Amino acid sequence: MVGDARLRAERALRTLSDPEIPVLSLHDLGVIRSLEVDGNRVRVGVTPTYSGCPATEVIRRSVVEALESSGFDPVEVLDVLSPAWSSADLTAEGRAKLEAYGIAPPEEPVHSVRALAGGKPRHCPRCRSAEVECVSEFGSTPCKALYRCRSCREPFDYFKCL
Amino acid sequence: MSEPLADADRARYVLRLADTSLIVAQQLGAWIGHAPALEEDLGLANVALDLLGQGRLLLTYAGELEGRGRDEDALAFLREPADFLNLALAEQPNGDFAQTVMRQLLLDAWQIELFEALEHSCDERLAQIAAKAVKETRYHLRYSSGWVVRLGDGTAESHERARQALERLWPYTAELFDADPLEEAIAADGMGPHPAELAPRWRARIQAVLTEATLTFPPPASFRWYGKRGQHDEHLGHLLAEMQILQRTYPEARW
Numbered sequence: 288m289v290g291d292a293r294l295r296a297e298r299a300l301r302t303l304s305d306p307e308i309p310v311l312s313l314h315d316l317g318v319i320r321s322l323e324v325d326g327n328r329v330r331v332g333v334t335p336t337y338s339g340c341p342a343t344e345v346i347r348r349s350v351v352e353a354l355e356s357s358g359f360d361p362v363e364v365l366d367v368l369s370p371a372w373s374s375a376d377l378t379a380e381g382r383a384k385l386e387a388y389g390i391a392p393p394e395e396p397v398h399s400v401r402a403l404a405g406g407k408p409r410h411c412p413r414c415r416s417a418e419v420e421c422v423s424e425f426g427s428t429p430c431k432a433l434y435r436c437r438s439c440r441e442p443f444d445y446f447k448c449l
Numbered sequence: 450m451s452e453p454l455a456d457a458d459r460a461r462y463v464l465r466l467a468d469t470s471l472i473v474a475q476q477l478g479a480w481i482g483h484a485p486a487l488e489e490d491l492g493l494a495n496v497a498l499d500l501l502g503q504g505r506l507l508l509t510y511a512g513e514l515e516g517r518g519r520d521e522d523a524l525a526f527l528r529e530p531a532d533f534l535n536l537a538l539a540e541q542p543n544g545d546f547a548q549t550v551m552r553q554l555l556l557d558a559w560q561i562e563l564f565e566a567l568e569h570s571c572d573e574r575l576a577q578i579a580a581k582a583v584k585e586t587r588y589h590l591r592y593s594s595g596w597v598v599r600l601g602d603g604t605a606e607s608h609e610r611a612r613q614a615l616e617r618l619w620p621y622t623a624e625l626f627d628a629d630p631l632e633e634a635i636a637a638d639g640m641g642p643h644p645a646e647l648a649p650r651w652r653a654r655i656q657a658v659l660t661e662a663t664l665t666f667p668p669p670a671s672f673r674w675y676g677k678r679g680q681h682d683e684h685l686g687h688l689l690a691e692m693q694i695l696q697r698t699y700p701e702a703r704w
Contacts, residue, residue: 334504335581337498337499337502337503337585338496338497338499338502338503338505338506338578338581338582338585339474339498339502339503339505340502341498341499355695358637362610368506368577368578368580369576369577369580370580371577371580371581371584373584422488423488423491423492424492424588424591424592424595425487425488425491425492425495425496425588425592426491426495427491427492429495429498429499429585433488433491449584449585
């Protein structure tokens with residue numbers, strides 16, 4: 288049954304997480320753009336978060352492995368560039384998971400240039416204080432910035448608006 | 450009516466953009482482990498990574514347009530310096546931190562204008578790459594302009610270093626806006642903007658940052674240098690020697 292195969296592929300993809308922020312599934316991250324199932328053949332469209340993000344290659348490989356071990360063959364992964372990935376593509380669930388994990392989620396999803404120029408975390412993911420300051424626009428992965436909370440004095444990551 | 454653009458011309462144009470991103474990425478990568486503070490190490494490495502990603506997308510596309518079977522690796526690692534078409538500004542040495550962030554400011558402001566224009570390119574693939582890149586470049590510009598302001602409007606020493614960096618790099622900015630026949634043809638075709646069109650907004654952006662940094666525009670350049678036509682000084686040779694040595698010593702080497 289075609290419907291069963293699609294469900295099987297979807298289920299396989301749901302098990303995959305972001306290699307650098309494992310608390311997020313690829314679904315939460317919003318990088319799976321399309322899924323075409325035709326018998327045992329499957330094509331998945333994946334979009335990179337940042338142009339040079341090294342996780343993209345790991346993600347691509349994990350998609351192939353997961354689908355192959357669910358019995359699909361051949362598995363084709365397409366690079367999708369347009370529309371460009373945005374932090375607004377994070378699911379609401381993904382945003383909540385980030386915060387619970389200690390990473391401040393991006394400001395409310397917006398596409399404007401102004402948000403890019405002024406975006407900052409709403410509050411510290413640990414103590415919820417709004418007294419936060421930027422330590423560096425760039426963090427341990429392309430998608431994050433380094434912040435510090437002035438109330439609890441803890442440093443934390445902020446998932447940037449893009 | 451102008452002649453339709455040949456794929457070779459499109460390939461050459463895309464290669465120019467790719468090489469500028471790639472060379473700057475390699476330059477910034479040299480700061481890793483050497484930057485003044487951990488945050489700057491991360492900052493420069495992240496900018497380098499974005500530029501490398503943009504460069505790879507562009508190189509891959511240039512190789513496809515060229516149709517000679519060269520992929521991103523062949524183009525990056527197996528070309529001679531004279532075959533590189535990056536802006537001369539991109540290959541100017543890192544120098545001190547002031548020179549690196551000044552070079553970055555001049556290039557970031559140019560890339561923003563360029564990528565915003567390319568989002569409307571009649572070439573769909575190029576428009577997609579630009580739409581992605583422009584979002585990243587806004588962060589780069591925020592970083593470089595922040596540092597130029599801090600250094601220019603900082604101590605007497607940092608001001609002087611920033612001033613010297615600007616003076617040294619300024620002559621190479623003329624190339625950004627001087628169109629040659631290829632860019633004229635690209636503009637007529639709708640594939641990319643006419644370089645001169647980018648100048649007013651670029652100048653305004655730079656002016657705003659320099660004013661805040663208590664720096665002023667140097668006098669116009671007394672010479673022209675066209676890296677985009679393959680004219681390079683010795684810096685590119687040294688940079689490529691380091692970047693290419695592994696692939697040249699062990700062809701086809703893979704991780």
